[in-house]
Amino acid sequence: MNAVVLDHITKTYEAGKVLAVDDVSLEVAAGELFGLIGPDGAGKTSIFRILTTLLLPDKGAASVNGRDCVKDYKAIRRSVGYMPGRFSLYQDLTVAENLHFFATLFGTTIEANYDLIRDIYEQIKPFSDRRAGKLSGGMKQKLALCCALVHKPEVLFLDEPTTGVDAVSRKEFWEMLRTLKQQGITIVVSTPYMDEAVLCERIALIQGGKIMSVDTPANVIATFPVKLYAVKAANIYRLLTSLREDTAIDSCYAFGEYVHVTFRDDAEPDLQQWQQKLTAQGHEQVEAKKISPSIEDSFIRLMNEKQNGQP
Amino acid sequence: MRMLRFILKKEFRQIFRDKTILAMMLVMPTVQLIILPLAMNFDVKNVNVAVVDNDHSSWSQQLINKIGASGYFRIVAAAPSFREALEYIEREQADVVLEIPPGFERNLVREGEQHIGVSVDAINGTKAALGGSYLLTVIADFNQHIRLNERGKPVPGKGVNIGITYSNWYNPLAEYRFYVVPAVMVLLLTLIAGFLSALNIVREKEMGTIEQINVTPIKKWQFILGKLIPFWVVGMVVFTLALTVERVVYGIWPVGSFALLYLFAAVYLVALLGFGLLVSTYTDSQLQAMFVAFFFVMIFMLMSGLFTAVDSMPGWAQDIAALTPVTHFVKVVRMIVLKGSTFADVQKEFLYLVAFAVVLNSWAIWNYRKTS
Numbered sequence: 219m220n221a222v223v224l225d226h227i228t229k230t231y232e233a234g235k236v237l238a239v240d241d242v243s244l245e246v247a248a249g250e251l252f253g254l255i256g257p258d259g260a261g262k263t264s265i266f267r268i269l270t271t272l273l274l275p276d277k278g279a280a281s282v283n284g285r286d287c288v289k290d291y292k293a294i295r296r297s298v299g300y301m302p303g304r305f306s307l308y309q310d311l312t313v314a315e316n317l318h319f320f321a322t323l324f325g326t327t328i329e330a331n332y333d334l335i336r337d338i339y340e341q342i343k344p345f346s347d348r349r350a351g352k353l354s355g356g357m358k359q360k361l362a363l364c365c366a367l368v369h370k371p372e373v374l375f376l377d378e379p380t381t382g383v384d385a386v387s388r389k390e391f392w393e394m395l396r397t398l399k400q401q402g403i404t405i406v407v408s409t410p411y412m413d414e415a416v417l418c419e420r421i422a423l424i425q426g427g428k429i430m431s432v433d434t435p436a437n438v439i440a441t442f443p444v445k446l447y448a449v450k451a452a453n454i455y456r457l458l459t460s461l462r463e464d465t466a467i468d469s470c471y472a473f474g475e476y477v478h479v480t481f482r483d484d485a486e487p488d489l490q491q492w493q494q495k496l497t498a499q500g501h502e503q504v505e506a507k508k509i510s511p512s513i514e515d516s517f518i519r520l521m522n523e524k525q526n527g528q529p
Numbered sequence: 530m531r532m533l534r535f536i537l538k539k540e541f542r543q544i545f546r547d548k549t550i551l552a553m554m555l556v557m558p559t560v561q562l563i564i565l566p567l568a569m570n571f572d573v574k575n576v577n578v579a580v581v582d583n584d585h586s587s588w589s590q591q592l593i594n595k596i597g598a599s600g601y602f603r604i605v606a607a608a609p610s611f612r613e614a615l616e617y618i619e620r621e622q623a624d625v626v627l628e629i630p631p632g633f634e635r636n637l638v639r640e641g642e643q644h645i646g647v648s649v650d651a652i653n654g655t656k657a658a659l660g661g662s663y664l665l666t667v668i669a670d671f672n673q674h675i676r677l678n679e680r681g682k683p684v685p686g687k688g689v690n691i692g693i694t695y696s697n698w699y700n701p702l703a704e705y706r707f708y709v710v711p712a713v714m715v716l717l718l719t720l721i722a723g724f725l726s727a728l729n730i731v732r733e734k735e736m737g738t739i740e741q742i743n744v745t746p747i748k749k750w751q752f753i754l755g756k757l758i759p760f761w762v763v764g765m766v767v768f769t770l771a772l773t774v775e776r777v778v779y780g781i782w783p784v785g786s787f788a789l790l791y792l793f794a795a796v797y798l799v800a801l802l803g804f805g806l807l808v809s810t811y812t813d814s815q816l817q818a819m820f821v822a823f824f825f826v827m828i829f830m831l832m833s834g835l836f837t838a839v840d841s842m843p844g845w846a847q848d849i850a851a852l853t854p855v856t857h858f859v860k861v862v863r864m865i866v867l868k869g870s871t872f873a874d875v876q877k878e879f880l881y882l883v884a885f886a887v888v889l890n891s892w893a894i895w896n897y898r899k900t901s
Contacts, residue, residue: 306737307747322535
């Protein structure tokens with residue numbers, strides 16, 4: 219059975235003027251670690267809030283574990299864990315008090331589901347008497363995860379859990395998610411970081427309220443339709459300008475210290491020749507190579523296709 | 530019920546943890562009750578009089594002495610002309626100018642009649658009206674005195690005097706503090722219950738904690754009761770504290786029944802908490818809530834008869850006054866504390882307050898939604 223189903227969900231704000239979620243259909247299998255990948259404002263949070271019964275969709279149906287998000291909201295609230303993008307625990311209560319409070323709200327105790335949160339809670343236990351507001355970002359995140367898990371939810375919704383968290387804590391956090399997945403919890407996580415996408419089992423690329431692609435990260439990369447090249451020079455900006463003038467080039471965009479380039483009709487250029495041509499145009503220290511695409515390349519390509527498709 | 534207990538535990542924990550708010554809740558009533566009634570005094574004393582005596586006779590001197598000795602007036606200047614006396618008013622050194630015309634004594638003795646001029650600075654309306662009328666009373670009294678002296682006995686046909694004897698009921702010395710102390714007590718309850726509850730739910734919205742609460746199985750009524758009860762308890766504690774201060778500092782002890790007073794306070798608090806909740810369901814930030822609550826509390830303060838009598842307001846204003854719960858509560862508190870009214874006397878006000886409590890709270894609960 220699918221743990222989460224979105225069926226043609228549409229949500230608008232301000233009386234239909236702002237389209238946040240545009241006819242989204244999506245299925246997440248039970249026990250899956252599913253990622254919603256997209257930039258800020260793509261509609262990720264709206265989808266989460268619909269699934270956690272905080273927001274009513276304008277059109278379409280959504281269900282979690284077979285329960286309808288509008289009609290069976292009570293049952294859903296009992297059986298899901300939700301960690302909002304913003305830290306939403308009581309800052310003036312201590313770590314232990316927060317955890318205890320949320321456990322009691324679900325009619326359970328910390329001890330009853332301690333197995334589930336042990337690995338995470340042990341890390342913040344030394345600070346259990348500290349007020350939540352005084353914790354560091356990473357610690358807050360762990361506490362919020364504990365509170366979302368304390369009632370042993372069937373599905374866990376994590377809205378941008380790693381935004382604003384340092385690189386080490388992010389890595390730790392994803393390891394925790396993997397451990398949780400092994401305990402059979404379905405996890406739906408959203409992130410604006412493309413590098414985190416490969417850590418999910420399946421991902422949905424979302425932009426402007428529309429799903430562009432749903433697949434495993436490997437498949438998303440594998441279906442990248444053309445060959446991708448990376449080129450760099452001493453002056454990246456000048457390089458980018460002259461590449462844009464080249465009619466043989468389909469797309470080019472800055473990507474770290476390189477510029478990623480695809481050619482029209484999937485032509486395979488002679489790298490040597492191309493390098494010489496660029497040097498002749500006055501670029502210094504030109505270096506070109508063929509690379510394999512990343513999720514971000516796929517995302518940018520899909521986004522451009524969408525934009526060109528409907529100008 | 531168990532769930533409610535957990536919520537209450539959390540709410541009380543948060544209240545007791547915020548030391549500033551806690552201190553304000555206890556210090557505010559004590560300090561305000563001690564300072565405000567002493568400072569706010571509508572008894573008019575020290576009316577400054579500038580005298581223009583154009584007669585310089587023994588009778589004009591007598592009149593001036595009488596005015597100076599009455600206790601309400603201070604003779605600040607004896608000016609040679611009316612124009613110069615008026616300058617004292619312009620410089621705010623005098624409130625009233627009394628002008629005694631030339632030939633004052635002669636006309637009084639010969640004609641038995643003489644007009645004198647009184648000019649009052651009416652910027653401070655109350656002081657002008659009361660000061661002016663005090664002055665007229667003193668002059669009328671002087672008038673009476675003169676006739677008796679001159680003629681020795683009342684002259685037939687010259688009119689019969691009706692003597693007036695005052696007695697002030699429920700406040701024998703007509704002291705302003707008896708009027709204002711119960712009002713300050715009501716003011717305190719209003720501030721504490723109205724503001725704190727308005728800010729509370731909004732704080733959950735602002736901090737985002739309501740998002741986390743909303744996905745739990747917690748029910749609407751549990752959440753709202755969890756917010757109401759702690760502030761209701763705090764309100765009752767403050768009320769008790771206020772009664773104690775009243776007793777210790779002013780020696781005011783309710784004439785009526787304590788049970789009745791507490792019953793009214795209890796219902797009033799529920800109504801006011803409902804008001805606070807309502808404000809917080811319509812606002813998104815603590816700043817908004819503060820402004821909206823302040824707007825209404827301000828109207829409550831000024832229109833409810835806390836400091837001015839509702840009876841002397843224009844008709845439309847009296848209608849507005851009837852629409853604030855404060856009006857009814859302040860009336861009842863005065864009646865019970867000063868007059869010893871029983872439940873039968875204040876039945877109507879009780880029904881009003883119950884209606885306010887029911888309407889405001891139902892509205893707040895109806896408007897509080899877990900789903901947008």
